[in-house]
Amino acid sequence: MPANQMRWLFFGFSGRISRAAYFLAGLLMMIVVVFITYRLMLAEEAGTSGAAWEVALSAVLIASLWAQAALGAKRIHDLGKSGVFAALLFIPALNFIAFVALCLMPGEPGPNQYGQVTNAPA
Known part of the structure; x- marks a missing residue:
């Protein structure tokens, strides 16, 4: 994976990522x-x-x-929602539940307002 793709994955807030990419990056x-x-x-x-x-x-x-904020925002973008919901990952009682939910919930099929495809910058 090129360095600019890794930089986008871990530090960029635009675009969408899949469940697998979210889980593996978190791991x-x-x-x-x-x-x-x-x-x-x-x-x-x-x-x-x-x-x-x-x-x-x-x-x-x-x-x-x-x-974690960047990954969460992109994963939530894949669900068609605003990345602001990534703030749930920083609430101690909800962070594990939110992480598991983001790993299990399928994203929107096809393009949405946050990107044409998953695992690529918007």
Whole structure:
């Protein structure tokens, strides 16, 4: 996948994405966060400075918040709704339910007001 396509997938808000792309991108973000958290815990257990891992974790968490909003907005666009509903992904009691729902609900077939096809910028 070209770099500009990856940048659009994780950081762009235009267009639509499929259920599979949404799930896999969310899974990748989770794996990266868990890996860096794991490395930070290993550094702390070893008694070494985990400052670099703390900085990396902070940067990844900020980037993942943005990416989660972008992925959610594009997935909601695929359902034909406004991306504003992606805010539900940031409500602690609803975020898991919203994530699962977005992974299961089929998008609108054919073009809609947010794009001609899924998995491509509008």
